Amino acid sequence: MKTFTKVVVLTTTLALAACAKSPFDRSGNGAGAGAGSLDNGGISSSALDANSPAYFNQTIGDTVLFAVDQSTINDTARATLSQQANWLNNNTTYSAIVEGHADEQGTREYNLALGARRAAAARDYLVANGVADNRLRTVTFGKERPLAVCSTEECYAKNRRAVTVISAGVGS
């Protein structure tokens, strides 16, 4: 069921991208719209194509996490980013925007700068692993778009993140 939910969200993301809508527009919360009409069993049992963005997002993982007030890439993040770099190197028709985010325990401007550091750290790691610089852009959201909304460390840990958002196109 967990996998199913992810697939539905992903489908929506791709649909939005196909409509040439900004990938940053997170306000449209239409993720659940068509969920009821999908065949649950059919989707959850299908294997993901290793060259699909779905594989990138789910199997490799689009997100790496950071310690409080840090932008250092830890071992877990390094493993994820190495696989992200491999995928990007194998799928050169895609480019990516790396988003940096912070938890709410900080002032707005500082968190924007901190998010930029995190996005740049992830981007730099991908570039060091062979991804062409012009296929990657970074953006910071500071504390404006938390993933988890509780005000405890459990949520904060999920929000201190860099997310590699894949989109079709070869970059600038």
Place this chain on the structure above:
Amino acid sequence: MMKMLLTCLAFVMAVSAAQAEPLRIELDSPNIEPLPFAAPAFIAETAGADQYARDLAAVVSSDLQGSGLFRAISQDAFISQITSFDSPVQYADWKAINAQALITGAVSTTGDGQIIVKFRLFDVFSEDQLGEGLQFVGSTNGWRRMAHKVADAVYSRITGEGGYFDSRVVYVSETGPKNARLKRLGIMDYDGANQQFLTDAQAIVLAPRFSPNGDRVIYTSYESGFPKIYVLDVASVGRRVLQDQPGTMSFAPRFAPNGQDVVFSLTTGSNTDIYKLNLDSGQRTQLTSSPAIETAPSYSPDGTQIVFESDRSGTQQLYVMSAGGGEATRISFGQGRYGTPVWSPRGDLIAFTKQNRGRFHIGVMRTDGSGERLLTASFLDEGPTWSPNGRVIMFTRETAGSGGSSTLYSVDISGRNLKAVQAQASDPSWSPLLK
């Protein structure tokens, strides 16, 4: 923008011989007892002015009482009624209910959609008029501003300092869930009245700041998908993006006192530095160049210095540098982290956000960092802005949890009179006094 005419009333009331301490509130006194005043309904001098007569007196009372420095005496306690603007004041009747100040006013409407508001301020115990009577003429839809101007005149005569009631606040309106919050620029009177929106909610907007004369607002928007700085004309609501380098992000803008230069943060790669841009020439100057985060710049009112935050020492702290950039002096040395410094319009203090032991505070310190005082404490207070007279600070208070929301609060620089101003709002910026 409304045009308003101000004239001194030619007639002056007879000078009384009675002697008493002059009516005065010392704003720097450690203990201020709110001064009791009476503000009867203004006299309606023409047909159709009745509603204005009541509403004007109510807004004047609300302004003064809201400052925490004055206490309105209930109309129910009044012994005398004011029946005519020019009839002599029965001081004994106002002394008997312990009104130290009496505000009388009159309002008349003209045929062409204007109203004329007159007022006088009396020192009851000295049995004397305090200052000359004043008269304001303006359009009827600006009646609240005329009430604010009356209240500013009263505040100013009794405290000896400028008022702050005839002013506005630009802010970010916040609706929707915490992980998909819709943000748009809003503008309102300082007291939350006359709320209007300046942008739609299509893109995240952050931290609007008024230009020195209040005609423009500079802010950060994600409408391109990336944080960039925009300048918006308040009257026309037209906006334009500030020129920038491709591949960079910019935020935390603020005007210089000259209204021509803006300072802001620009991020290239992982590094965020402070830059200055001249709006006329487009010339850009880099003011800081360390690998640390440098952001939240704010000019001194004379335009010669800039206070900003940097983590060059390892944690967020406050620094002061020349407006031309270069060497900076650290001014914050207490426990915890300091951010979002804002120079007072009086030049004497710097307001800031402090984070310590999991709590957030709004505080003030002298410009050399001495005399630090924390004014508030909560789960999350941030982003102070100064009232035009440098006596009140407005800021954002956010509550914890999945249902957490932002509210604008104000507090005196003494730490007194903390109160909510506007719900579902953040990032306030207080205008100068309106003209």
